[in-house]
Amino acid sequence: MSQDVAITAGSAGHRDGTAHGKVSPGEIATAVVIGRTSEFFDFFVYGIASVLVFPRLLFPHIAPLEGTLLSFAIFSLAFIVRPVGSAIFMWVGRRHGRGVKMTIALFLLGSSTAAISFLPNYQSIGYAAAALLAIFRIGQGLGLAGAWDGLASLLSLNAPPGKRGWYAMMPQLGAPFGFLMASGLFAFFVGVLSDAEFLDWGWRYPFFCAFAINVVALFARLRLVLSEAYSQLLETRELAPVGVFRMLREEGRNVLIGAFAPLASFALFHLVTIFPLSYVTLFTDLSARDFLFIEMSGALVCVAAIVASGLIADRIGRRTLLGVCAVLIAGFAILTPFLLGGGVKSETAFILIGFALLGLTFGQSSGALTSNFSSRYRYTGAALTSDLAWLIGAAFAPLVALGVSSRFGLAFVGIYLFSGAVCTLASLAINRQLVRND
Template identity: 35%
Template sequence: MSLTDDPAPITPRRARTVALAGLIGTTIEWYDFFIYGMAAALVFAPQFFPGASPVAGTLAALSTFAVGFLARPIGGALMGHFGDRVGRRSMLVLSLLIMGVGTLLIGLLPTYATIGVAAPILLVLLRVAQGIGVGGEWGGATLLALEHAPASRRTLYSSFPQVGLPLGVVLASLVFLLVRLAVDEAAFVAWGWRIPFLISAALVVFGLVLRLRLEESPQFARVRSRDQVRRSPLGDVLRAPRTLLPASGINVAVSGTANIMLVFTLSYVTARQLVSSSTMLAITVITAMIWAGVIPLAAILAERYGRRPLLLAGTGLLTAWAFPYFWLIDTGTVGGVLVACVMTGIGVAVASGPYGAHIAEAFPTAVRYSGSSVAYAIGGVLGGAVAPIVATALFAATGTATAISAYAVALGFVSITAVLTLGSPCPDPSGDSGTNDHLDAPGAVSASDPTR
């Protein structure tokens, strides 16, 4: 297909292939991203921050986890800018490559005992690389799926990259669990934790092969052919805070709550000896599998009833569940912990189903990669980056999880306000955004419908 001509019609098979490729690619990227969080919760404190107290060491390790989130807006801004100027496909290939190289090098990184203070410094730099990679990943994968999808299935197809997150968690948890079961505690702390990072190399090669076969987004191709590419798409997005700010806030509760569950709770239950780390990893796998299954169901419901009601339902569930979550965790029973995590996973999934399409279509095609990527990354910083750190600090200061639950409720109110504030899909002067070009199509978003 030439970029000088309007793109050919998209076949259903091609649309499904693009969505599936996006799912596989995001699964690999989130696997890379979350094995770091699990290692930070379990082993990075003694390996890279020895000599610190247990709380200080855990805080330092979780701070390096947060660095990945802080780097995501950089990746989102850089890859969003070039994704809106050069194309979505090339940035997706680059994001996976950056993430893969960073993850592999973490698996090979000498510890503090070998190279001293250089070890934590290099760990932070490689975590920054991971953050840059995943910062450009989500927007590109979501847009390729959205912009290839039939008008009536944009919400469903764009939910596929969202499914990649819990599947990445499943894969990361299973690999960590298998390694934990295969070696004893001393061997795991000494070298076993490296295995999940090294496995990433094979996964990344597989993902790159898939992405190099993808075609460019037809909507971006049309923008190019009509000479509507913006000179500074990121600047255009930053000059529209009435869209960017609420778009950024919608993901705060989901990101924060998910990382309290995935990262903080792992160290919390281990330190308090509520359940073993292996049991918690198994519960995480079950939770993430249910989470992955609910996302497309929520997307289908959003196509019928509107995206905004599903976003409010999922975020409302997370907010209401904040206190019961830790009440059940503190029982120390496998059943209690499982119910706590599964209900949280369902809340995250319900809000995640319509999220990709809702955020992407808040921006016109010519700046969509920049807008959606930066909004998603900022939400991740305000929610997921600081949540495990805040949770650890609150527990250390109070000795209970009550303050952590109150913090999760506050995150929920931020996101609910953002959902209610973000306006209808943005009119697109290219006539090609997936918003106003198919307003009358079944399941499409109408600017005149406040529930969407």
Template identity: 35%
Template sequence: MSKDATAAQTPDDAPAETNGAAAGGESLRRVAVASFIGTAIEFYDFYIYGTAAALVLNQAFFPTLDPVNATLASFSTYAVAFAARPLGSVVFGHFGDRVGRKSVLVASLLLMGLSTACVGLLPGYGTWGIWAPLLLIALRFLQGIGLGGEWGGAALLAVEHAPRTRRGLYAAFPQLGPSVGFFAATGVFWLLSSALDDAAFRSWGWRVPFLLSFLLVGVGLFVRLKISETPVFTKVLDAQEASKAPAVEVLRRHPRELLLGAGGMIVAYGLFYTATTYCLAYATGTLGISRNTMLGLSLVACLFLAAGTWLAATRSDAAGRRRLILAGSVLAALWGLVLFPLLDTGRPALIALGIGGALFCMGVVYGPMGAYLPELFSARVRYSGASLAYNLGGVLGGAVAPLVATRLQSAYGSSSVGWYVSAMAAVSLLCVLALPETRERELV
């Protein structure tokens, strides 16, 4: 069979030979669907906070501050979750590497979903005073803990069930979760913003996306409880080789992979949160573009993210993970220089092109990472290692991006934000250059 014909196989067509046959003959399609739905729900929960932070949380929870400082305060609560994500990686990674991937994924989904839904029930500053923003920060911290344990488990669920020659294809499914989660989050906000007047939207409409999380958690649990443990980790348990302190072992045996892997993720996070959360606030607050227009343009741009993610992830089985990640980093460095000139035109088509191009570059980097980061670590510490690398990259690239961008634009103009994006891409490029190709590795 030719490479092109093989690459076109769907999950159910994939060869029966895997890293260890799926437990009980379990359908590989079910594994792909479970990893996809779980990440889509968890990232929906995470992204609705970012949209709300850009549009309404500054007035709902920080009404006593001037507009710039209120926006910074809102983005600061947004950043809290990124600081919590490495902690979630350690906690959930510990049990994921000792007990199993499946049970930890169920726990992370519950924590993420319930803390998100509670944001929708939280009274604003006008009702609870200072307790409102403090509780908002606490709930955002719990969101971060939950998401810190989600991605690594979902990626391993797909990769450790997959045939060696199809790991990029299977990893594409959890990697598409953020695209779908972001599309759903933006779509719900766009519908509410279109259907409600401004007063109703700011009073209660923004809470609806958070409350929907109660329903989504139920759907996610239903799907995830039907899957089995991965065959790779089952072998680790059977051989009694589970690590007693996975995070410590990662730091001792894999420090290079951990730090360089985190550095490789910086540009993906930086691009996403600059092009979505910050650009949404910048366009509506500084350029005077309507909220509905920007939410609609964000929906269009999200399609570019999904396309870049799927293209790069599936092609990585033939072309190699590292090569595509490097190509995405170069594209991101170049696109950072045109992103804000396109936005500053104020023309919807060019704004969509600017944001869509940035998200496409992000997808090219992000897609292969679903297989690349797990392949960097041994099976006994893979959950902890991949999760920590992924989420440390989030702290460096995602947590500070809206904050730095707000300060740079205020002090030096929008072009400086584009140079900041290009600088993040250069850092990721150098980190991945120092790492090896992994697509031929066995998951042992």
């Protein structure tokens, strides 16, 4: 890494007054990217299966559209339980330590994902198969909430002067990396297996892989999280968990404003990944395999855009960039029905432009307003803000987009995305005014 500036752990609170090692931004960034890639791999493996597998596996007796809508309803459960998971695992972390908390969380996340690979079909046990999937999905959501480790906040806080945007974008690279891995696996199996083979066993392999990837991510993060230097840095920065209700009582306003700030980004997140795959497979002749390759090209564009967001944010400011991107997303929302409904070339343009905008805004969306929190509440505040932002902006996006587009047309998908951009702009404006008043 070009700027691997070492941060020496302070000696405060240690009787001998000696430092206990160094933790560099490069080490933190590596652990964060590996961890986020594993989490998003799990996320996208499930999301793609929600389109290509679960409607046919669990709801073969109803129409494909209705089956996909039911699948998306189960998809949202992980986001609904995330705030609950954060509260539970914050308590575990305070009582038993960060290592225990993260080990339990990642084991729950990985085992829930792996368990889905053994899911029986509707013909075997009826609606109980859908109930099992819902339980495993809830396990994924709880595990993902517990996997919050504060590394991204620590990375941003310890960034060299003038480089906060650059270091803030690094954790976000996990999203396109995870999507590339998940999409590549599904594209391969859809392409080389017959439809019967894919539906019987082929789709299960990516879920097996998820558990192995989570084990690698667990050790990569534990190596840093359990180090004495890291613990000392957390104490120095006061990045320690506090009670959720206590934090809400003291700084709930910051949670609410911060949750709406990335709404345009998080709404766009699913409208260029999961939703268009469902729309194309249900309403066009383009094969899932071909469209996955188009989306993988978009993910590569997203990687470049996320990197660019770090450079741009350090020049004009993170919040300014979010505001500019929200305006651009609002314009993109107007074009959505014309692009997504205009044939293969237009659909490709929708994906490439959408992923480019996603990279620019998503690259700086994480914790853009967490500096509003006092240091005492930053760790818990950042975690809960992230949970609520995903719940409000992304949990129901595929369900709503597919539902309104099938009933009222693609123009309503554009309206939905436009509303997210308006919420982001409003949140940034309110935050600016409150900062001025304070």
